Amino acid sequence: MGEILAYISTKNRYDTTLPLSMMSVASQTKKPDKFVLFDDNEEPIDLRESEIYKNIFKLFDERGIAWEVIFGEKKGQHFNHQKANQMGYKWCWRMDDDCVAESNVLEILYSQTRDNVGAVGGSILTKPNLKVESTGKIENLNKEPNIQWGKIKETKEVEHLHCSFLYRAGVQNYCLGLSRIAHREETLFTYELFYKGYKIIVTPCVTWHLKTDGGIRSIEERKELFEKDEVKFNILLNNQIVVLDNGIGDHICFKSVYEEMKKKGNVLIFGCYPQIFPEMKSIAEAVELLGDIRPYNVYYYMDAKNHKGDLEQAFRKMYL
């Protein structure tokens, strides 16, 4: 298994910007170990039969970059992001299917990776002359433009990223409870990495965001889904989420960890035994908010991490 997975999740852009995005991945000065195209089109086609894509795949082959096309579940790009996240690579470079990265982007992003770095992003430009003075702090999310919308002049730490970036895989899960348009999915994902103690960095390099039709812009009920996602986003942003889809014993073992978490901030707890935690909400409500609750399961965590300590230690590692 290599170190860097580059991937694009695509929908309704076969004939517009997707080939450009893929070419920009294939042309990077730093080659990813593998490229995956998640195809979320309602009626996907075999791209190997397209002259344009045939040649792009040939280029990947010539450059020694393994590639694969995976048909998505059509539930939204966040499902594809989560699949990529769990494919076993150390880093994932996510590219939108209407983005074109300059040839040095991956090299520059990768150069900023360290043990304590969670994600690195660069400028995502639509209007090259947009002057952006932003802090990149989550508290200013609704008050300032995203720092990546302007030409980043120096490397600095921020609290969240947008659109395309390189991230440490397998550490944080994407929220699968968001709608098909997955509004705020990357802000939530990167901020949760930040909350876990990782640095989130922006650094000077340029990816062009062409913003064509297709993708989520083609979904009719977009406004309603946007609003629903915004509500969920605010719940998730302002609370640490605990899901105890487990036995009474597991609930009991969690008690001391819960007390410590509450001293640090707001905690929203879902589970099975309100006898232990009276304020607990139901597992059904957890599924409604989060979609897939398996990543929140301590046994899923312990199995994935080959945990060797005791149960309480596992909870501590998950939440504190």
Place this chain on the structure above:
Amino acid sequence: MIIIHPFARQLKNGKENPKNYPYWEELIKLIDEPIVQIGIEGEKQLVQDFRTNLDFIDLTKLVKEGRIWVGIDSFFQHFCWDLSKKGIVLWGQSDPLIFGHKENINLLKGREYLRDKQFWLWEQCEYRDDCWVSPEEVIKYLK
């Protein structure tokens, strides 16, 4: 008075839970003080005083009254630990280092009997009756 909690939850596939100690009847014969069994309706009654479906308040009172308790890897060992009431836990294939508490007396026949996949469902594990300490061994810790 000794409290015993002999059975883990019933498996969905109807098979014996691999966490259940197979020698309760033999152990009970070796105990010469009153025993209270706790559990839920439908479980096998092993002693005269079998109290089922106790709520947490009544269970707490009972645990505090008892001299000691003996159980298996189930909610009860966590419940008693939370009350700081020390007891004996009989381990078979689950790992006391992961699921136990060092404050208790954790009796494990040997780590070679632990199941490989500690975090999988118990429905995915076969029952073994050779991975347990003997009743005679347990009695030494009860006296």
